[in-house]
Amino acid sequence: MKPGQFTLSAKDEATFARRGQLITAHGPVETPVFMAVGTQATVKGIWPSQLEDAGASIVLGNTYHLALRPGADIVEKMGGLHKFSGWSGPMLTDSGGFQVFSLKTLRKITEEGVKFRSHIDGSALELSPESSMAIQNQLGADIIMAFDECPELPCDDKTMSNSLERTGRWLVRCREAHKKEEQLLFGIVQGGLNLELRARSLELTEEVDLPGVAIGGLSVGESREERLSVLKGMAASLPKDKPHYLMGVGTPLDIVEAVAEGIDMFDCVLPTREGRHGVAYTSHGKVRMRNHIHREDPAPLDANCSCPTCKNYSRAYLRHLFVASEALGSMALSLHNLYYYMKLMRDIRTAISEGTFVNLLNSIRNLYLNK
Amino acid sequence: MKPGQFTLSAKDEATFARRGQLITAHGPVETPVFMAVGTQATVKGIWPSQLEDAGASIVLGNTYHLALRPGADIVEKMGGLHKFSGWSGPMLTDSGGFQVFSLKTLRKITEEGVKFRSHIDGSALELSPESSMAIQNQLGADIIMAFDECPELPCDDKTMSNSLERTGRWLVRCREAHKKEEQLLFGIVQGGLNLELRARSLELTEEVDLPGVAIGGLSVGESREERLSVLKGMAASLPKDKPHYLMGVGTPLDIVEAVAEGIDMFDCVLPTREGRHGVAYTSHGKVRMRNHIHREDPAPLDANCSCPTCKNYSRAYLRHLFVASEALGSMALSLHNLYYYMKLMRDIRTAISEGTFVNLLNSIRNLYLNK
Numbered sequence: 001m002k003p004g005q006f007t008l009s010a011k012d013e014a015t016f017a018r019r020g021q022l023i024t025a026h027g028p029v030e031t032p033v034f035m036a037v038g039t040q041a042t043v044k045g046i047w048p049s050q051l052e053d054a055g056a057s058i059v060l061g062n063t064y065h066l067a068l069r070p071g072a073d074i075v076e077k078m079g080g081l082h083k084f085s086g087w088s089g090p091m092l093t094d095s096g097g098f099q100v101f102s103l104k105t106l107r108k109i110t111e112e113g114v115k116f117r118s119h120i121d122g123s124a125l126e127l128s129p130e131s132s133m134a135i136q137n138q139l140g141a142d143i144i145m146a147f148d149e150c151p152e153l154p155c156d157d158k159t160m161s162n163s164l165e166r167t168g169r170w171l172v173r174c175r176e177a178h179k180k181e182e183q184l185l186f187g188i189v190q191g192g193l194n195l196e197l198r199a200r201s202l203e204l205t206e207e208v209d210l211p212g213v214a215i216g217g218l219s220v221g222e223s224r225e226e227r228l229s230v231l232k233g234m235a236a237s238l239p240k241d242k243p244h245y246l247m248g249v250g251t252p253l254d255i256v257e258a259v260a261e262g263i264d265m266f267d268c269v270l271p272t273r274e275g276r277h278g279v280a281y282t283s284h285g286k287v288r289m290r291n292h293i294h295r296e297d298p299a300p301l302d303a304n305c306s307c308p309t310c311k312n313y314s315r316a317y318l319r320h321l322f323v324a325s326e327a328l329g330s331m332a333l334s335l336h337n338l339y340y341y342m343k344l345m346r347d348i349r350t351a352i353s354e355g356t357f358v359n360l361l362n363s364i365r366n367l368y369l370n371k
Numbered sequence: 372m373k374p375g376q377f378t379l380s381a382k383d384e385a386t387f388a389r390r391g392q393l394i395t396a397h398g399p400v401e402t403p404v405f406m407a408v409g410t411q412a413t414v415k416g417i418w419p420s421q422l423e424d425a426g427a428s429i430v431l432g433n434t435y436h437l438a439l440r441p442g443a444d445i446v447e448k449m450g451g452l453h454k455f456s457g458w459s460g461p462m463l464t465d466s467g468g469f470q471v472f473s474l475k476t477l478r479k480i481t482e483e484g485v486k487f488r489s490h491i492d493g494s495a496l497e498l499s500p501e502s503s504m505a506i507q508n509q510l511g512a513d514i515i516m517a518f519d520e521c522p523e524l525p526c527d528d529k530t531m532s533n534s535l536e537r538t539g540r541w542l543v544r545c546r547e548a549h550k551k552e553e554q555l556l557f558g559i560v561q562g563g564l565n566l567e568l569r570a571r572s573l574e575l576t577e578e579v580d581l582p583g584v585a586i587g588g589l590s591v592g593e594s595r596e597e598r599l600s601v602l603k604g605m606a607a608s609l610p611k612d613k614p615h616y617l618m619g620v621g622t623p624l625d626i627v628e629a630v631a632e633g634i635d636m637f638d639c640v641l642p643t644r645e646g647r648h649g650v651a652y653t654s655h656g657k658v659r660m661r662n663h664i665h666r667e668d669p670a671p672l673d674a675n676c677s678c679p680t681c682k683n684y685s686r687a688y689l690r691h692l693f694v695a696s697e698a699l700g701s702m703a704l705s706l707h708n709l710y711y712y713m714k715l716m717r718d719i720r721t722a723i724s725e726g727t728f729v730n731l732l733n734s735i736r737n738l739y740l741n742k
Contacts, residue, residue, distance in 0.1 A: 042692060048683065330698070
């Protein structure tokens, strides 16, 4: 099977949810999928073998961070991002655009690209469609992302419209600059909360006809209702034969609701970030591990979870680790949260196949909306 | 076999080095042994399953830290230190004495015991032979240590002599207070650098006739030569039928040189502390991981090591993790260093059995003294 091949195996009757498989150069990815975030070529506090045990199939790296440190040249010399990071399964890199546009005062945008200053040492750098492709070609991930413009919100329609037209022109330049066919290039739809602008951006993206389409510019501070209205408005017009990637989303509730609108791929720092901060996702909702209530609790974090944390430790021990500032606390909760997310995605895929997706959607809504 | 049984299986001809096995309530311990330090009921940054894979057989916990946080009552309620920490093999706890005496301005010493203030919240607390035994009985380690007085160095002979006599009286009180026969109580020999005082302290310790004898008051700032002269001076008079534990020591060189003087047991924070700080022990000597020289080095940290770090990662990647302040760097180097220490101890045991211990001693001396 050829990288880029995307096959749907089941479709929910009542929603846009679908189950599929995307072939990449480093193996297949079952969708809907959650991608663990390994910003600096490591999923924070987690060994690659643990990721595999958790059921992770694809890991994300951040081009901006890796280009600054250790540098794309070094990653390439070390055999590429897979070998460098010790993860032999599929990987995805973003374009660096989102991070560069977030620098605000440190950057200058032109039609050519973005000039910016490193947040690490202040050195002057540039990122453009061409350089982002060159860097991502060097990093060597299985899926690479187009370099798009990410306007700061709130943004008036005129500015947003100009911006997404530029993103369209940049997408053509990305396709021209992209040199490695086995790396799948995905375009990114922008347009903020305006459905007409989203439709125009999708049109521009589909003109280039790449193996996947991403929705960018969400999970940037909008409300759940605003995000859902964009996804609902776009669901019917997304290309059915390509994977749909919602960038940077989200909570378990965000994910299951987006699956209902036809989204196939997700990434988010939440499982590891919340884990580091002592917050766990469980089959009974969120748990704050530092809470005094856990002080003498011999129960596992989640009796329904098969992760090493839940199999080996009491809540009392996990609380102790956080109160005593021990690294294992962050490690154990990050790992647990990744298991939770991976199980959620397996449950979603099974439910779509078995025609019970709406039940799952409702149970996740009940779990997180009523608390 | 009964906890406390200690059997010697080989003895080096040219030195006091010996190989043996100590039976504990949670299994046998092959000696000479290095005990990984899990101060707060966790070996920093390491999963228990990784300790097991590294070949660790016995783990140390610190009574002072555990009594303050989470508290011995809670550890006991949670089923004891083994169940609490997820380590099902042998464990040892110290008495809390060393930490309490290190508090200096926060403590007051009498014949009864030590009054001190918690370094965490300043609350007033006491530790005595009786309370140390009670706490260690609650924690439930396989080997527990007598509550001894640890005089600050430099210390005149008169003060040291008074102190070790008190340590002798406290040892009698420890034996009286100790309530759980399956936990092996070890006495501790003090006496600083004075061999006559060491001999007197050993005499007092052996009057109580416990299943193991420890040497305390070293690794507190004395030179290598000073420490070796104490060990050499004591080697012939240590009880041959009991394990000899040198507390808080040390570097690989310290360990192999102490084995030559008949020491069977060691503990030290070095492998994990050095690992967290980016320093690795390798078959070619110490390596500072942040060094620029590793920037583009595709070689493993140590080609002779079978640990996950050396099997999966390049030096370039490990350097990147430290430069980028990623937790996996500390985790990977701590784990590697523990593998290094465990392999060193296996090599020592094999060399004693095979009559090649002096060769090993010389090769470790060459490795660390000539650099």
